[in-house]
Amino acid sequence: MIKNFYSYLLIAGSFVSLNATAQDAIGYQTPPKEIADLLLAKPTPGVSIDGKAEWILFSERNSYPSVEELAMPEYRIAGLRLNPNNYSPSRQNYINNFSLKNIKSNQTTQVTGLPSPLYAGNLSWNPAETKIAFTNTTQKGVDLYIIDIATKKAVKTNKAFLNVVLGSGLTWLNDNTIIYRTATKPASAAPTKPLMPKGPTIQQNLGKAAPSATYQDLIKSPFDEQLFEFFATSQLVKNTAGVETPIGKPAIYGTVSLSPDKNYLMIETIRKPFSYLVSAYGFPSTVSITDLAGKTVKVVAELPSSEGTPSGYDNTQNVARSFDWRDDEPATLV
Numbered sequence: 040m041i042k043n044f045y046s047y048l049l050i051a052g053s054f055v056s057l058n059a060t061a062q063d064a065i066g067y068q069t070p071p072k073e074i075a076d077l078l079l080a081k082p083t084p085g086v087s088i089d090g091k092a093e094w095i096l097f098s099e100r101n102s103y104p105s106v107e108e109l110a111m112p113e114y115r116i117a118g119l120r121l122n123p124n125n126y127s128p129s130r131q132n133y134i135n136n137f138s139l140k141n142i143k144s145n146q147t148t149q150v151t152g153l154p155s156p157l158y159a160g161n162l163s164w165n166p167a168e169t170k171i172a173f174t175n176t177t178q179k180g181v182d183l184y185i186i187d188i189a190t191k192k193a194v195k196t197n198k199a200f201l202n203v204v205l206g207s208g209l210t211w212l213n214d215n216t217i218i219y220r221t222a223t224k225p226a227s228a229a230p231t232k233p234l235m236p237k238g239p240t241i242q243q244n245l246g247k248a249a250p251s252a253t254y255q256d257l258i259k260s261p262f263d264e265q266l267f268e269f270f271a272t273s274q275l276v277k278n279t280a281g282v283e284t285p286i287g288k289p290a291i292y293g294t295v296s297l298s299p300d301k302n303y304l305m306i307e308t309i310r311k312p313f314s315y316l317v318s319a320y321g322f323p324s325t326v327s328i329t330d331l332a333g334k335t336v337k338v339v340a341e342l343p344s345s346e347g348t349p350s351g352y353d354n355t356q357n358v359a360r361s362f363d364w365r366d367d368e369p370a371t372l373v
Contacts, residue, residue: 067106078102085134089168092142094188096171098162099136111178115256117267118318119204123229125180126202126222126270133158133176139191150186152193159184161207167214174207180226183209183219183278196281197221202273205319208295212277212331218297218304220273223289230265237261242315252350254318264313271309271319275333287333293324300369303336304329305362314344321345326362328372339372 069075085098113129114121122129135157137150153159158176165172171186173193180200184193199221201207210218240260258264268291275286275295291309298305306329309322326339340359348356365371 087162087164087171088142089164091168094168095140095142096162096186097138097140097147098134098159099138100132100134104130104132114266114270116263117258117271117313117322118254118256118320119267120256121204121270123270124178124226125176126200126204126226126273127176127181128204131158131160131176133160134173135159137173137186137193139186139188148191150191150193152184154182154184154195161203161209163207163209163211163217165211165214165217169214172209172211172217174201174203174209180222183217185217196278198281198283199274199276202270204270204273205291205293208292210295210297212297212301216277216279218275218277218286218295220292220295221276221283223272223274224269229269230262232262240315254316257318258313258315267313267319275306277331285333286331287329293320296364298364298370299366302331303370304331305339305364305372307362312344314346316346317344321348 070078079102082100082102085100087096087098088094109130111122111129112124114123120129121127137153137157137159138147139150140147154175154177159173160176161172161174163172164170169188171188173184173186175182175184175195181203182195183197183201185196186193197219202220202222208218208220212218258267271291272289273292274289275292276283277286278284286304287306293307293309294305295307296305297303305326307324307326309319309324311323313319313322321344323344324342326342327335328337328339329335339362342358342360343356345356348354362372365373
């Protein structure tokens with residue numbers, strides 16, 4: 040009797056194993072149409088209106104990222120989550136269509152010349168509000184497109200892929216020239232992780248109390264430092280009619296701001312040593328003023344790491360910070 044019982048168990052186990060193997064080939068399951076329509080209903084389009092209230096740009100988005108987008112590789116370093124294939128943040132909810140509406144005539148027109156599929160973001164109107172720049176992210180890199188309001192057509196205008204790891208940084212110099220950051224090397228040239236680290240990762244507080252908030256995805260090793268430096272380094276360029284002209288030398292550009300008279304740039308560049316306690320935006324940095332060729336006119340501040348910021352959300356370091364241009368002066372900082 041006991042022998043027969045064990046035989047039944049073996050037979051039942053073999054059926055379970057066969058069933059489990061057969062399920063490996065099953066694809067993604069879909070819910071009933073009513074539930075799918077409810078979940079995948081398109082959200083209300085985004086709206087951007089020009090200053091003269093003549094044109095409305097409608098931006099359509101998907102409700103959720105696709106499985107293909109979620110399957111893309113992701114690095115988590117320095118408080119950032121980036122796609123190592125294309126110098127862009129990962130897991131973004133992109134715009135998938137543009138249309139323009141003339142407010143006077145109440146007529147809506149589909150923008151032509153859009154890439155397919157469209158993964159757009161970072162909209163920016165030129166000063167005269169006759170053109171709109173946006174980025175389009177592909178599996179290989181990030182491109183820059185310009186929509187001409189008169190023709191309702193989008194045209195790709197960059198030669199080198201953009202680097203938007205630390206933000207898009209799209210800045211219109213005038214109605215026909217735009218400043219942005221480009222990748223300096225192909226993504227395939229990224230450092231590869233060594234099989235054996237050079238040594239242990241050591242941190243010490245040197246006898247000082249240093250309370251700090253807890254951040255996700257920080258740098259944890261010298262290899263993470265190499266990855267951050269590689270993917271965050273970019274070249275500042277200005278693009279006029281598709282011709283890209285370098286501004287200065289490659290660096291880790293945090294923020295770039297144009298003076299009101301459009302003769303100078305205020306640039307914050309991140310420098311070493313990279314912190315293991317705060318994200319990239321808390322790393323040591325240099326704030327400087329340059330001309331439009333990238334030549335340094337004045338170094339404004341050498342800012343330390345934010346590791347030493349007193350605890351508490353309303354506390355700040357005792358250093359100069361939050362630099363900005365005065366809007367009522369040609370080139371004056373506050």
